[in-house]
Amino acid sequence: MSTIPSDFKYSSEHEWVSPAVDGVVTLGITDFAQSELGDVVYVDLPEVGSTFAAGDVIGAVESVKAASDVYTPVSGEIVEVNEGLSNEPATVNKDAFGEGWICKIRLSASAELDGLMDAATYSESCK
Amino acid sequence: MKGRDSRDLTRGEEGGRMSGVSDEQIKSTPLCGKHQALGAKMVPFAGWLMPVQYTGILEEHHSVRNACGVFDISHMGQFHVHGAGATEWLNGMFTNNLHKLSDGVGQYSIMLNERGGVIDDLIVYRTAPEDYFIVVNASMIDEDYAWLSAHKPADVALENRSAEYVGLAVQGPKCEEVFSKMCPGEKLPEHNGIRKIVVGGDELIICRTGYTGENGFEMFCPASQGVKWFEKVMESGAKPCGLGARDSLRLEMCYSLNGSDLSPEKTPLEAGLSWCCDLSKDFIGVEVLREQKANGRPTALVAIEYTGKGAPPRHGYEVQLPDGTPLGELCSGVLSPTLGKGIAMAYVPTQLGKIGTDVQVVVRGKAVPAQIVKKPFLKK
Numbered sequence: 175m176s177t178i179p180s181d182f183k184y185s186s187e188h189e190w191v192s193p194a195v196d197g198v199v200t201l202g203i204t205d206f207a208q209s210e211l212g213d214v215v216y217v218d219l220p221e222v223g224s225t226f227a228a229g230d231v232i233g234a235v236e237s238v239k240a241a242s243d244v245y246t247p248v249s250g251e252i253v254e255v256n257e258g259l260s261n262e263p264a265t266v267n268k269d270a271f272g273e274g275w276i277c278k279i280r281l282s283a284s285a286e287l288d289g290l291m292d293a294a295t296y297s298e299s300c301k
Numbered sequence: 302m303k304g305r306d307s308r309d310l311t312r313g314e315e316g317g318r319m320s321g322v323s324d325e326q327i328k329s330t331p332l333c334g335k336h337q338a339l340g341a342k343m344v345p346f347a348g349w350l351m352p353v354q355y356t357g358i359l360e361e362h363h364s365v366r367n368a369c370g371v372f373d374i375s376h377m378g379q380f381h382v383h384g385a386g387a388t389e390w391l392n393g394m395f396t397n398n399l400h401k402l403s404d405g406v407g408q409y410s411i412m413l414n415e416r417g418g419v420i421d422d423l424i425v426y427r428t429a430p431e432d433y434f435i436v437v438n439a440s441m442i443d444e445d446y447a448w449l450s451a452h453k454p455a456d457v458a459l460e461n462r463s464a465e466y467v468g469l470a471v472q473g474p475k476c477e478e479v480f481s482k483m484c485p486g487e488k489l490p491e492h493n494g495i496r497k498i499v500v501g502g503d504e505l506i507i508c509r510t511g512y513t514g515e516n517g518f519e520m521f522c523p524a525s526q527g528v529k530w531f532e533k534v535m536e537s538g539a540k541p542c543g544l545g546a547r548d549s550l551r552l553e554m555c556y557s558l559n560g561s562d563l564s565p566e567k568t569p570l571e572a573g574l575s576w577c578c579d580l581s582k583d584f585i586g587v588e589v590l591r592e593q594k595a596n597g598r599p600t601a602l603v604a605i606e607y608t609g610k611g612a613p614p615r616h617g618y619e620v621q622l623p624d625g626t627p628l629g630e631l632c633s634g635v636l637s638p639t640l641g642k643g644i645a646m647a648y649v650p651t652q653l654g655k656i657g658t659d660v661q662v663v664v665r666g667k668a669v670p671a672q673i674v675k676k677p678f679l680k681k
Contacts, residue, residue: 187302207302212342212545213359217667234665235302235615238358238635239545242302260610268356300636 178205179271185247185297190271191290194281198253201246202275203235208298211237214266217259220277225251228286233276234278235266244276248286254278260262275282308526308649309471329529330375331467339541347440351544357431358545362638365513365550370474370542371534374519378442378463380435380449385430387457394452395425396586398568401429407434407493407508409577411569413447417589418565419572421445422557426495426511434495434506436468438517438559452585466506467527471539472517472550480507480518482537484528489518497565502528512547514554514681549635552644555604555677561616562632562646563601571648572602573676600648602632603678605660607643611669614645619663623670628653628660637678643669645679 182190188207192200208214218234218247226246233244255277259265264291266274281287329350336343341352352373354361364370382391392399398412407426419548421441426434436465437445446461453459471479478487483500490496490509498505503526511517522530522571535541548558557563557572569578570593580591593599605620614634620629645662656675661668 201408203302212354213357215359218612234612236636237361237550238613238638239353241612244302289303 178297179292180293182243182271182293183247183290184293185245185290185298187245187247187289189245189247191248191287191297194287198278198280199248199250199283199287200275200278201232201248203244203270204296204300205270207235207242208267208270208274211235211242217263217266217276219255219257219259220252222252222255223289224266225249225282226279228283235263235276239289247280248279248281248283250282252277253280259266305462308448315646316492328372330373331524332373332375332531333595335528335531339545341541343545344544346544347438349415349439349624350492351376352541353386354543354545355541358543358549359638360542361542361546362549364540365473365515365542365546366639367474369471369479369539370513370546370676371403371531371539372470372472372544372547374468374470375440375466375524376459377468378437378439378445379466379521380446381433381435381460381462382435382457383429383432384457386454387433390452390454390457391425391433392450392502392582394401395423396574396584396590397425397576398582399425399427399433403501404429405490405494405496409496411563411574411577412448413569413584413586413590414565415585416565417568417586417593419559419563419567419569420448420565422559422563422574424508425673426508428495428497436508439462440447446478465524466521467524467530468521469531469534470511470515470547470582471534472511472537472542473539474516475538476515476517477541479534479537483533504616513550514556514677514679518670527605548633549638552633552646553637553679554637554681555646557602558574561635567602567648568598570594571598571600581660598631598651601651601654602646602648603654603656603673605631605645605647605671606640606674607662607669607671608659611643611662611667611671612664614643614662614664614671616667618645620647620649621643621661621668622653623659623661625672631662632664639679643671645671648664649673 216236395410506521613636628649
């Protein structure tokens with residue numbers, strides 16, 4: 175497994191959230207998650223402008239054999255999505271913590287970040 | 302992230318009916334340890350712990366289409382039927398006509414209930430006059446055996462020999478090279494043929510069949526020698542492949558999967574398998590088939606191909622006409638690795654299931670445009 179970014183926050187559903195920059199975080203699924211899924215062949219992206227509460231389903235990531243919902247662990251508005259995944263869904267496999275990001279969210283309750291796991295805790299939970 | 306259709310991983314020949322299987326009851330084949338050592342992801346399938354993939358479903362799929370792959374099929378069942386009257390009896394149990402077979406030749410056939418519905422699809426080989434080797438689906442071994450036993454005349458012997466064999470399906474255009482390397486000097490049987498050979502002291506049953514649409518063979522060796530033969534097949538050039546690739550390969554060819562595409566509620570005529578149903582002979586369920594042939598089938602299993610972009614089709618998704626009229630649900634579906642588009646099968650009302658009909662598949666509330674097409678998806 176590739177290194178887990180130490181400055182990201184993690185959910186028990188295997189999403190990651192980057193540190194907020196001007197109130198906006200980037201969200202994706204973890205390397206552990208992509209590895210469990212196998213070859214990603216389709217990503218359902220949320221719509222820019224839509225708002226979600228923490229715990230909502232914002233999209234789906236699908237491998238040949240399974241479809242998995244993607245949840246947002248933070249509340250806010252979708253300000254950007256990774257359109258590149260429409261044509262190259264396998265980017266999620268290749269670089270889950272980087273190029274394989276799913277969307278950017280403008281936080282409406284930044285304190286929610288404090289409730290998420292840090293890298294060490296998340297890493298331990300995958301064992 | 303949370304699995305939505307994770308049951309797709311555990312669905313199998315009998316996915317729907319096997320949902321109550323607990324971990325305690327799950328069985329593993331003699332190759333299980335080897336699969337794990339190879340890094341396979343193991344999943345429950347039809348009551349068995351089986352490899353769904355080793356390196357990746359796409360890579361494994363392409364290796365079978367372009368080179369050669371090997372699948373553990375030890376979970377499948379093998380019956381031996383012999384004794385005077387075996388042919389007449391089995392001919393009354395199965396849809397295909399056993400009189401077409403000579404020694405060393407097999408045929409695909411189906412066993413029906415009294416309502417004409419499918420109990421199981423199988424391959425029956427004539428190994429000698431009045432002597433048959435039958436390969437059945439893993440999840441149906443007990444049910445098939447019970448059904449056959451209940452209808453068996455006293456002078457015919459029926460033996461369930463499923464635990465005695467490790468089965469390996471070697472599939473792909475390079476399968477003949479693989480066979481020559483591991484069985485030097487031996488010859489593969491002809492298409493649909495069966496041959497017993499002895500190599501290195503082990504009796505191998507070689508069957509020239511498969512479930513991928515590629516040139517290939519299935520071999521059955523003594524269970525105790527299974528790991529050795531699995532290693533030999535791999536050393537001879539076959540890449541280990543899991544059930545994920547097996548499913549996408551068979552669906553590209555529109556080969557039915559019992560429990561998904563075949564069911565006790567559907568006849569083989571509805572499933573599009575009339576080619577292996579000889580209605581001129583008598584067998585259990587034939588009256589229903591004759592009636593359907595005369596008056597029409599209520600539903601037909603059709604092939605559906607995406608014409609637009611969308612999430613991969615999967616079991617259970619609704620199929621509609623473009624105006625939203627419901628047609629049925631997908632039995633099987635996958636994003637075809639070879640064709641790069643969604644492919645699926647569904648039972649739809651026969652009158653509405655004509656080739657060329659525009660339909661749509663509903664995925665999470667979104668309609669993906671698709672069309673009913675001629676089988677199979679992959680023209681070879």
